Structures are given as C-alpha cells and as structure tokens.
Amino acid sequence: MMLLFPEIDRKKTKKRVHGLLNKYRTLVRIAGEKHSPKVTTTYTFEMRKMDGEFSQKSEQPVDRKYLAEVELVKITEAMNQLDEYDRQLLYDKYMDRNFTTNIAIYMKHHMSESKFYRELDKAMIRFAEAYESGKLLMEK
Template identity: 85%
Template sequence: MLLFPEIDRKKTKKKVHDVLNSYRSLVRIAGEKHSPKVTTAYIFEMKNNDSEFSRKTEKIVDRKYLAEVELAKITEAMNQLDTYDRQLLYDKYMDRNFTTNIAIYMKYHVSESKFYRELEKAMIRFAESYESGKLLIEK
C-alpha cells in the first residue's frame, strides 16, 4: 500500500459533501448545547457537556449520542485544516444562514472557477483530516 495513493477526487468530494451536508441536521439532533462554537479564527471548540445521554433501553440506538460523536469527528477534522479552508467549508456547509455559492465567492472576491477549485482543495484536505483519511477513495 502506497503512503500517498492516487485519489479518486470525484468520489472523495461526494463523500465529503455527504458528511458536511449533514452537519446542520446533526446540530439540530444533538441539540444546540452540543454544537461546536466557532471562534473568529474559525477554530471549532466543542462546548463543555456533562455527558447527559438519555437511554430508554440498551437496545435502542441513541440518535443524539451518535450525532454528538459525528460532530466531534467533524470538529476534529476541521481544526486540522488551515484557516482559509475552515472558513470556506464553514461558509458552504456549516453556517446557519444558507448561503449560495455565488454569495460565497463574492464574499471572498474570487472568480467562480477559482472558488470551485479552492473548495475542491479544501474538501480533499478535509477528507485527509477526517479520521486519518477515512473519507479518501483510492483509484
């Protein structure tokens, strides 16, 4: 196995999109007190919690707990990225205000094509960071 195998960028981007696109739903399921706080430098900080998980029975999967675990994984991966990548992914997938791609690339004062190139790079870097490359798809 190669340390840096050739990556199927299209499939990897799809997996990253699926994970990050679920972010807003995960925050709603986990509850506001479990959503990461975003600092001005776009560093994600998990809020303190007392691990208050309510389990009705041992056999029922606790959606809230699973959402919290997934949020923690996303937070950890986001914090491994540089500020620009974090900002870009936050604006695209995590901001409570659903912003169009046009508004985002106008905010950054870049062309549409440059925006999509930079977004793709940020998504690949996120895939590398998420659980040590779990989202990467090899060719």
Template identity: 85%
Template structure:
C-alpha cells in the same frame, strides 16, 4: 500499500459533500449545547457537556449520541485544516444562515472558477483529516 496512493478526487469529494451536508441536521439532533463554537479564526471548539442525557426512548438517546460523536469527528478534522479551508467549508456547509455559492465567492472576493477550485482543495484536505483519511477513495 502506498503511503500516498492515487485518490479518486470525484468520489472523495462526493463523500465529503455527503457528510458535511448532514452537519446542520447533526447539530439539530445533538442539540444546541453540542454544536461547536466557531471563533474569529474559524477554529471549532466543542461546548462542554455534563453528560446529561434526556430520559427519552433509547433510539432517541442513541441517535443523539451518534450525532454528538459525528460532530466531534467533524470538529477534529476541521481544526486540522488551515483557517482559509475552514472558512470556505464553514460558509458552504456549516453556517446557520444557508448561503448560496454566489454569495460565498463574492464574500471571499474571488471568481466562480477560483471558488470551486479552492473548495475542491479544501474538501480533499478535509477528507485527509477526517479520521486519518477515512473519507479518501483510492483509484
């Protein structure tokens, strides 16, 4: 097994996109107290939990717990990235105020093509960071 095998970038980016596209739903399912705070440097900090679970049906509790676990994994992977990558991914997938790609690349003062190149790089780096490369698809 190679340490750095050739990566299928297209399939890897699709997996990252699919995962990060669920971020807003995960926050809603886990509850507001489990959504990470985002600092000025786009560092994600999980809010402390008291281990309190509602006394609803087991499926609801399990769904909430799984959402909390997934948010923790995403937070850990995001914090392994540099601030620039975190900011791009946050603006694209995590900001509560859904923003168009056009607004994002205008906010960052970049061309459309540069935005997509930089976003692609950030997605690959996220895939490498998430659970030690779990999202990477080899060719």
C-alpha cells in the same frame, strides 16, 4: 505493497465529503444546540463544555442524539486540522446556520466562481485527509 499515498479518486472523495458535511446542520439539530461546536473568529471549532460529556446512552437500538454528538466531534477534530482559509470556505458552504448560496460565498471571499470551486475542491480533499486519518479518501 500498500502505498502510503495511493492515487486518490478526487471526484468520489469529494462526493463523500459533501455527503457528510451536507448533514452537518441536521447533526447539530439532532444533537442539540449545546452540543454544536462554537466557531471562533479564526474559524477554529471548539466543542462546548458539556455537563455529562455525551448524553447517556439509552436502551434504544439507535440513539440518534448520541451518534450525532460523536459525529460532530469527529467533524470538529478534522476541521481543526485544516488552515483557517479551508475552514472558512467549508464553514460558509456547509455549516453556517444562515444557509447561503455559492455565489454569495465567492463574492464574500472576493473570488471568481472558478477560483471558488477550485479552492473548495482542495479544502474538501484536505478535509477528507484529516477526517479520521483519511477515512473519507477514495482510491482509484
């Protein structure tokens, strides 16, 4: 019998989330600025209006631009399922174009280092649950 909520391997799950979100800035550069989500003051992600939806699929075996656009949409959909607090932590850590240190992030949020890492861990797990219906979750 398959469990709806099997025990999650938090360490492996966070590693997968980190691997994906760490590529966010690269995806934005490949997709092009006009395809990057706009972030509102409540850290809601809005895909920019596009003239032709996605770039035309070319004859190349791998169309990096198209794949980057698709991935950005998936990340945006998952981020928007999170609450504002989680979105803000993940945005500051992985998505802000002004790359900053963890120390600067937890000082900005007026929290201790240990609380920052606890909160970031929880946000990463929730992101894993939201991304493509739990695709990033790793079971024990």
